Amino acid sequence: MTKMIVTNPEVCTGCRVCETVCSLVHFGECNPARARIRVMRWELQGIDIPVTCLQCQEAPCEDSCPTHAIHRNPETGAMETRKELCIQCHMCALACPFGATLVSPEGEVLRCDLCGGDPECVKLCEKKAIQYLPPTQLATSKMRHAAKKFFPDL
Amino acid sequence: MHIVVIGNGVAGNSAADGALRNPDTRVTLIEGDVAPYYSACVLPDYVSGDIPRERVVLEDPGRASERFERRRGNRVSAIDPSKKEVLFAEGSPVSFDRLILATGSVSLVPPVQGANLPGNFTLKTLDDATRIRQWSFESAVVIGSGLIGIEAAIALRKLGRKVTLIEAMDRIGPRILDPVMAERAQQTLEVQGIDIGVDESVVEVHGVDKVETVKTDKRNLKADLVVWATGMKPESTLAGDAGITLGANHGIMVDASMQTSAQGVYAVGDVAEYPDPLFSEDRLNLFWYFGVGQGRVAGMNAAGLKSEFPPTLQMGTAHLFDTPLAFVGYTETELFERGLTPETKDTGNGKRFFHQVFLDGRLVGIQMIHPNREEILWRNRVLKMVLDKPAKPWGFTIPLFKRGWQGNHDGRNT
Numbered sequence: 001m002t003k004m005i006v007t008n009p010e011v012c013t014g015c016r017v018c019e020t021v022c023s024l025v026h027f028g029e030c031n032p033a034r035a036r037i038r039v040m041r042w043e044l045q046g047i048d049i050p051v052t053c054l055q056c057q058e059a060p061c062e063d064s065c066p067t068h069a070i071h072r073n074p075e076t077g078a079m080e081t082r083k084e085l086c087i088q089c090h091m092c093a094l095a096c097p098f099g100a101t102l103v104s105p106e107g108e109v110l111r112c113d114l115c116g117g118d119p120e121c122v123k124l125c126e127k128k129a130i131q132y133l134p135p136t137q138l139a140t141s142k143m144r145h146a147a148k149k150f151f152p153d154l
Numbered sequence: 155m156h157i158v159v160i161g162n163g164v165a166g167n168s169a170a171d172g173a174l175r176n177p178d179t180r181v182t183l184i185e186g187d188v189a190p191y192y193s194a195c196v197l198p199d200y201v202s203g204d205i206p207r208e209r210v211v212l213e214d215p216g217r218a219s220e221r222f223e224r225r226r227g228n229r230v231s232a233i234d235p236s237k238k239e240v241l242f243a244e245g246s247p248v249s250f251d252r253l254i255l256a257t258g259s260v261s262l263v264p265p266v267q268g269a270n271l272p273g274n275f276t277l278k279t280l281d282d283a284t285r286i287r288q289w290s291f292e293s294a295v296v297i298g299s300g301l302i303g304i305e306a307a308i309a310l311r312k313l314g315r316k317v318t319l320i321e322a323m324d325r326i327g328p329r330i331l332d333p334v335m336a337e338r339a340q341q342t343l344e345v346q347g348i349d350i351g352v353d354e355s356v357v358e359v360h361g362v363d364k365v366e367t368v369k370t371d372k373r374n375l376k377a378d379l380v381v382w383a384t385g386m387k388p389e390s391t392l393a394g395d396a397g398i399t400l401g402a403n404h405g406i407m408v409d410a411s412m413q414t415s416a417q418g419v420y421a422v423g424d425v426a427e428y429p430d431p432l433f434s435e436d437r438l439n440l441f442w443y444f445g446v447g448q449g450r451v452a453g454m455n456a457a458g459l460k461s462e463f464p465p466t467l468q469m470g471t472a473h474l475f476d477t478p479l480a481f482v483g484y485t486e487t488e489l490f491e492r493g494l495t496p497e498t499k500d501t502g503n504g505k506r507f508f509h510q511v512f513l514d515g516r517l518v519g520i521q522m523i524h525p526n527r528e529e530i531l532w533r534n535r536v537l538k539m540v541l542d543k544p545a546k547p548w549g550f551t552i553p554l555f556k557r558g559w560q561g562n563h564d565g566r567n568t
Contacts, residue, residue: 089473
């Protein structure tokens with residue numbers, strides 16, 4: 001099974017390094033408007049939640065694409081867009097239940113491609129709010145996290 | 155197991171994909187036309203010359219195998235669900251274990267005098283689009299302002315011709331837009347030079363051996379080309395003749411597994427009439443992603459793999475030249491017509507505009523105009539709709555994600 005990106009909003013500090021490095025890796029500029037991961041912030045409640053593509057199994061973006069430009073990379077499991085086929089109708093952005101398909105200021109569709117299997121945002125996340133785990137480990141890490149709530153001192 | 159799919163559209167091809175997921179199946183896809191598998195959604199872009207023909211035609215390299223066969227150019231004359239046979243006008247019948255009907259829809263042209271003159275077109279098939287491209291014209295009239303009508307008008311205007319868009323109702327896009335949004339969309343189109351006539355219906359098309367003028371109840375319009383975008387009709391004749399139950403809109407009635415009233419016969423895409431997510435009635439859903447999703451579900455069920463198609467809302471995007479327009483769910487007008495009392499909330503300033511429709515305090519529809527292509531706001535609103543049930547654009551949520559969004563932040567809910 002391919003690994004997946006897991007976010008843990010409870011430890012996210014909202015530093016937005018992930019956004020910056022994402023645009024830097026893909027476009028060579030530090031411009032969060034071109035990032036494929038975004039941190040949503042609720043100022044009053046003091047909550048930051050990183051949101052990115054979850055690489056759905058039956059992906060609505062793939063279903064809604066009228067030119068079949070979206071396909072799954074068999075190696076990484078990422079939903080990738082073939083630029084030469086995309087007509088920029090943005091149906092995938094509308095169809096995505098999580099809003100994780102973004103559109104750049106030029107209209108280009110941005111979706112997490114897992115950096116070809118080695119996501120840079122994960123490496124730079126100081127608080128481990130973004131992790132890249134195989135699904136088997138994912139359940140354990142969630143369980144561990146939940147169990148920790150019984151003993152806040154751990 | 156032998157599964158026969160009738161129809162080479164997106165629903166038919168998606169059904170073949172779904173059926174081939176079971177390695178024990180053999181699939182035959184039958185299509186009366188000789189046209190390749192193409193994307194009907196991008197035809198306006200092809201007409202305007204934004205994309206070449208190669209990009210309209212869709213490839214399917216992964217599916218060529220000994221388990222999959224395509225038969226083109228032989229029209230099905232009848233189906234026999236009891237004998238499990240498909241009959242052709244010429245040639246021997248083909249027997250099946252499961253049948254998937256994906257016959258799609260056809261354009262509906264009202265019986266107006268002169269509507270059969272050369273120069274009258276519809277925009278539904280690749281053939282239509284090619285013929286429009288080959289037709290030389292200076293001024294065009296598009297009749298009907300649904301999504302196809304609007305996109306056709308934009309495509310013809312992009313070619314630099316004079317374009318008039320005629321709509322019989324009081325606003326453009328009457329099924330997808332509410333008056334406040336339709337007004338803005340209309341302004342956007344008029345700025346680009348499209349002449350729009352609402353509350354105007356076509357009486358007659360004049361011409362000697364080709365279209366010359368279009369006569370409406372208000373004026374006479376000079377036109378070399380007329381595009382009829384006045385609606386679609388499901389192509390359900392085969393099913394009707396075979397005694398399969400049809401719905402109120404002449405589509406084929408299906409259940410959640412996309413099975414029709416005949417055992418082992420499935421219907422998908424434009425031709426299928428599927429239950430509405432909010433109201434107890436069936437509706438036709440002439441959208442691309444319905445074809446993809448329903449096709450896959452029917453294919454999997456036919457092949458013996460269990461699957462269900464979740465209740466799904468209508469949804470679409472259009473680019474009014476540089477202005478993206480998107481809509482999801484129900485319109486205020488539609489709810490009013492059902493005798494309900496929806497509430498609306500309009501937000502936005504200048505170019506950017508959102509129109510939300512609430513029913514009993516729940517978001518059930520949204521229409522948006524947003525010039526910056528910065529779709530964070532779209533997604534937040536659509537997202538909210540996913541979480542604020544009952545109306546979900548897609549019928550699933552991922553538990554992990556839901557937990558993250560709904561809090562568990564020690565009472566500090568977002």
